[in-house]
Amino acid sequence: MTVPLLDLEGQYRPLRADLLEAITRVCDSQRFIGGPEVDAFEREVASLVGPAGDVHAVGLSSGTDALLVALMALGVGPGDEVITPTFSFFATAGCVVRVGATPKLVDVDPRTCNIDPAAAVAAISPRTRAIIPVHLFGQCADMDPILDAAKTAGIPVIEDAAQAIGATYKGRQAGSMGTAGCFSFFPSKNLGAFGDGGLLATRDERLAHEVRLLRNHGAEPKYVHKRVGGNFRLDAVQAAVLRVKLPHLARWSAARRRNADRYDRLFREHGIADRIMLPVRAPGCEHIFNQYTIRVANRDAVRAHLASVGIGTEIYYPVPFHLQECFAPLGHRRGDFPVAESIAAETLALPIYAELTESQQAEVVSAIAKAVSA
Numbered sequence: 001m002t003v004p005l006l007d008l009e010g011q012y013r014p015l016r017a018d019l020l021e022a023i024t025r026v027c028d029s030q031r032f033i034g035g036p037e038v039d040a041f042e043r044e045v046a047s048l049v050g051p052a053g054d055v056h057a058v059g060l061s062s063g064t065d066a067l068l069v070a071l072m073a074l075g076v077g078p079g080d081e082v083i084t085p086t087f088s089f090f091a092t093a094g095c096v097v098r099v100g101a102t103p104k105l106v107d108v109d110p111r112t113c114n115i116d117p118a119a120a121v122a123a124i125s126p127r128t129r130a131i132i133p134v135h136l137f138g139q140c141a142d143m144d145p146i147l148d149a150a151k152t153a154g155i156p157v158i159e160d161a162a163q164a165i166g167a168t169y170k171g172r173q174a175g176s177m178g179t180a181g182c183f184s185f186f187p188s189k190n191l192g193a194f195g196d197g198g199l200l201a202t203r204d205e206r207l208a209h210e211v212r213l214l215r216n217h218g219a220e221p222k223y224v225h226k227r228v229g230g231n232f233r234l235d236a237v238q239a240a241v242l243r244v245k246l247p248h249l250a251r252w253s254a255a256r257r258r259n260a261d262r263y264d265r266l267f268r269e270h271g272i273a274d275r276i277m278l279p280v281r282a283p284g285c286e287h288i289f290n291q292y293t294i295r296v297a298n299r300d301a302v303r304a305h306l307a308s309v310g311i312g313t314e315i316y317y318p319v320p321f322h323l324q325e326c327f328a329p330l331g332h333r334r335g336d337f338p339v340a341e342s343i344a345a346e347t348l349a350l351p352i353y354a355e356l357t358e359s360q361q362a363e364v365v366s367a368i369a370k371a372v373s374a
């Protein structure tokens with residue numbers, strides 16, 4: 001039995017007719033940029049992220065562009081520092097450099113792999129212009145200490161919620177707690193488009209307006225440019241696809257949680273839960289398991305064994321930011337952020353999609369048991 005890391009087909013098949021109808025609707029309307037599908041999708045996501053009706057949602061071209069445009073809209077630029085974890089997907093820190101600012105990297109919590117809140121607070125300096133906590137793998141970072149310190153210092157918080165749509169922290173939605181929340185609809189995210197897509201959510205109406213301006217070259221009205229923005233728009237076809245999928249999101253994320261609990265149980269039943277570290281559910285957090293990542297000492301050998309029996313895995317992420325060649329100007333060295341370095345050496349993401357079956361999971365776990373006992 002082969003178990004792929006991802007199986008987008010399993011989600012697509014039952015929705016195929018609805019998805020094709022939605023795409024056809026856009027084609028028939030010939031409205032490909034902006035228009036009613038994008039507007040409706042923004043309203044629908046706004047009411048998910050801010051059930052009280054106080055959140056504005058702006059559809060964007062990707063999660064990366066959501067982060068970039070958030071920094072642009074907040075006026076972050078040369079001479080400014082932005083605090084980010086050293087362990088995340090590249091875009092989190094890449095965007096900071098793209099606006100000319102400097103990432104101020106901090107280590108992560110060894111249990112959750114999310115930004116260490118004490119380290120984030122300690123990194124605040126007079127030059128800090130934003131903090132970007134990441135809700136990695138689908139579980140919210142410990143936000144309260146960060147939000148409190150940012151409020152005291154008057155610094156905006158940009159949540160990188162690319163992997164966490166629908167996750168909650170003490171009852172609050174990911175992406176609703178900071179000044180802005182950035183989401184991605186990359187196909188492998190819990191809510192995946194048929195291409196690239198993203199969204200920025202904010203309670204700040206002026207910020208939402210600024211982001212709407214920037215996503216369209218800063219033009220208002222057409223051909224009159226108040227700012228230098230870019231083309232950061234969400235396509236109508238992607239919005240239509242996402243609107244078909246959105247009503248299923250909560251069910252899919254619940255299925256991922258069920259699968260995660262099942263993995264935990266299977267690892268315990270195999271008696272190997274002490275040889276690997278299972279993902280930690282932080283108190284007060286509802287995890288949406290965009291990734292189920294274990295940590296295991298001889299990770300590369302385990303991964304090679306799994307590949308040899310047809311089980312797909314991935315390493316999120318093998319190289320922390322402070323050891324990336326492109327960030328060499330930051331002047332970091334191996335050893336600067338030991339927690340992130342050890343996670344990067346040990347982390348392994350297993351298949352976790354909603355459609356995964358119990359027998360596939362049993363297969364994955366027995367293959368891992370074999371590899372760690374060898």
Ligand SMILES: *Cc1c(COP(=O)(O)O)cnc(C)c1O
Pocket residue numbers: 062063064065088089091092134136160162163183184185186196197198
């Ligand atoms: C996917 C992802 C992004 C970027 O989103 P794209 O839509 O792929 O540009 C940013 N941050 C994190 C943590 C991500 O997982």
